[in-house]
Amino acid sequence: MKLLLYLVLLKTALLTLTDVFAVVLEDEEDATEGKVTETCPIKLKTNRKCEEGEDCPYQINLPPMTMQLPKEFRLLEKTLKEVQTLKEAVNKLKKCCQDGKLQADDNQERDSSNEFLLPNADTPAENSKIQDNRVKELQSKVNRMATSLKNAKNQIQTLQGRLEKMSLINMNNVEHYVDSKVANLTFVVNSLDNKCSSKCPAMQPSPVIQIMQRDCADYYTAGRRSNGIYRISPDPRNGSFEVYCDMQTHGGGWTVLQRRQDGSTNFNRTWNDYKNGFGNLSREFWLGNDKIHLLTKSQEMQLRIELEDFNGIREYAKYEHFYVANEYLKYRLSVHGYSGTAGDALHYSKRYNHDQKFFTTPDKDNDRYPSGNCGAYYSSGWWFDACLSANLNGKYYHNKYKGVRNGIFWGTWHGMSDGIPSGYRQAFKSVKIMIRPKSFVQ
Numbered sequence: 001m002k003l004l005l006y007l008v009l010l011k012t013a014l015l016t017l018t019d020v021f022a023v024v025l026e027d028e029e030d031a032t033e034g035k036v037t038e039t040c041p042i043k044l045k046t047n048r049k050c051e052e053g054e055d056c057p058y059q060i061n062l063p064p065m066t067m068q069l070p071k072e073f074r075l076l077e078k079t080l081k082e083v084q085t086l087k088e089a090v091n092k093l094k095k096c097c098q099d100g101k102l103q104a105d106d107n108q109e110r111d112s113s114n115e116f117l118l119p120n121a122d123t124p125a126e127n128s129k130i131q132d133n134r135v136k137e138l139q140s141k142v143n144r145m146a147t148s149l150k151n152a153k154n155q156i157q158t159l160q161g162r163l164e165k166m167s168l169i170n171m172n173n174v175e176h177y178v179d180s181k182v183a184n185l186t187f188v189v190n191s192l193d194n195k196c197s198s199k200c201p202a203m204q205p206s207p208v209i210q211i212m213q214r215d216c217a218d219y220y221t222a223g224r225r226s227n228g229i230y231r232i233s234p235d236p237r238n239g240s241f242e243v244y245c246d247m248q249t250h251g252g253g254w255t256v257l258q259r260r261q262d263g264s265t266n267f268n269r270t271w272n273d274y275k276n277g278f279g280n281l282s283r284e285f286w287l288g289n290d291k292i293h294l295l296t297k298s299q300e301m302q303l304r305i306e307l308e309d310f311n312g313i314r315e316y317a318k319y320e321h322f323y324v325a326n327e328y329l330k331y332r333l334s335v336h337g338y339s340g341t342a343g344d345a346l347h348y349s350k351r352y353n354h355d356q357k358f359f360t361t362p363d364k365d366n367d368r369y370p371s372g373n374c375g376a377y378y379s380s381g382w383w384f385d386a387c388l389s390a391n392l393n394g395k396y397y398h399n400k401y402k403g404v405r406n407g408i409f410w411g412t413w414h415g416m417s418d419g420i421p422s423g424y425r426q427a428f429k430s431v432k433i434m435i436r437p438k439s440f441v442q
């Protein structure tokens with residue numbers, strides 16, 4: 001619970017672009033930095049002997065954090081200050097926690113061995129009253145932070161929209177940078193948290209806020225090993241949704257974006273369907289372009305495509321970099337860094353190249369084919385060029401077929417013409433498109 005509260009504080013401080021909190025004690029902060037010991041970050045001050053039973057001063061050290069943001073982001077430079085504020089807040093909480101623990105220990109001792117002492121100002125009843133107030137204070141603080149977080153969220157979204165519109169800077173990079181800083185800081189706080197007793201009275205009633213896993217890799221890291229449907233939240237500001245996780249293929253931790261296996265789901269769909277996703281997560285589906293955008297925005301992702309034809313030939317294509325922009329940018333695809341066995345059909349040639357192409361659906365033509373809509377012609381949504389050297393959202397054929405090449409297609413498939421009579425086209429038995437953070441370690 002404490003940990004969760006800290007995370008709220010962390011996120012809040014970083015996202016808060018308004019002057020909600022007073023600037024805190026920078027000198028004092030500096031003075032405590034750089035003296036961290038490896039073993040236990042919570043240390044008694046050493047310059048003074050501490051008598052038993054006396055109120056001892058405690059000091060908490062956090063490892064130094066330095067954040068650098070590009071000059072252009074004057075607004076975000078404030079996050080620097082906020083992290084300082086945040087550290088101060090964590091220090092205070094930690095101190096309060098430690099005090100509470102001392103008092104609790106104190107009380108226990110009194111209860112067991114000194115039953116006949118006259119009650120004084122430190123009786124458990126008054127003690128818990130004090131802690132009650134402390135909790136209330138904390139709760140109202142959290143509430144205030146939540147409110148300002150809401151404001152900041154709106155501001156950031158407006159700002160991000162504007163920046164992306166102007167194509168000036170990639171807000172995603174900055175967000176990612178800040179997020180990774182938060183991740184580091186969170187790690188520090190977490191390790192501090194372990195040192196703090198679980199019976200910390202001031203902290204127990206902290207608000208219940210779920211920390212969601214960002215993707216399947218997080219679940220894998222947390223020890224989950226079975227394929228199936230999991231709920232994830234790549235960006236806590238944008239809620240959560242369910243995905244299918246492949247925890248077994250090639251090291252596991254894969255969030256599956258698309259699956260074809262039996263033709264049970266129609267992929268001849270509208271822009272809106274592709275935006276929100278469709279199909280059945282345990283069978284055939286398209287996860288949805290908004291979700292794919294969120295996933296690839298939250299972390300640097302690698303892409304893995306698995307294909308199998310009806311001759312039982314299985315190949316894969318892996319890309320070190322995969323990003324899908326937002327709806328405003330028509331879900332533009334960025335993909336590069338190929339390796340694998342299936343061939344790099346996404347960059348087939350200069351003429352046929354799906355990298356940096358917009359998403360097109362039968363009802364929304366964003367392709368590079370001037371005299372028609374590739375999505376309508378090939379009955380699917382895809383990052384069409386003019387038109388295609390690959391299309392994994394084509395119609396599911398159960399056998400070779402004739403006519404328009406509107407089936408599932410991968411232009412570099414090596415058995416392309418083997419055993420296929422002329423005039424017929426290759427069909428694919430199964431497709432899986434999945435992603436995993438670049439930083440994933442098995």
Ligand SMILES: *[C@@H]1O[C@H](CO)[C@@H](O)[C@H](O)[C@H]1NC(C)=O
Nearest residue numbers: 177179180181182183184185
């Ligand atoms: C997080 O901390 C580790 C070491 O503690 C450091 O190597 C890494 O660069 C840090 N990441 C960021 C984004 O600061």
Ligand SMILES: *[C@@H]1O[C@H](CO)[C@@H](O)[C@H](O)[C@H]1NC(C)=O
Nearest residue numbers: 268269362378379380395406
């Ligand atoms: C795809 O959907 C459109 C519109 O519903 C329809 O006209 C077209 O025939 C469909 N294509 C195929 C191959 O089913």
Ligand SMILES: *[C@@H]1O[C@H](CO)[C@@H](O)[C@H](O)[C@H]1NC(C)=O
Nearest residue numbers: 264279280281282283284285
């Ligand atoms: C999805 O498919 C599974 C397995 O076939 C089935 O049990 C489930 O009811 C389906 N879900 C929906 C929403 O159709």
Ligand SMILES: CC(=O)N[C@H]1CO[C@H](CO)[C@@H](O)[C@@H]1O
Nearest residue numbers: 237238239241290291292294
């Ligand atoms: C997947 C998802 O829920 N995406 C939403 C994130 O937030 C933006 C803006 O509020 C929505 O437009 C997306 O649909």
Ligand SMILES: [Ca+2]
Nearest residue numbers: 365369372373
């Ligand atoms: Ca067109």
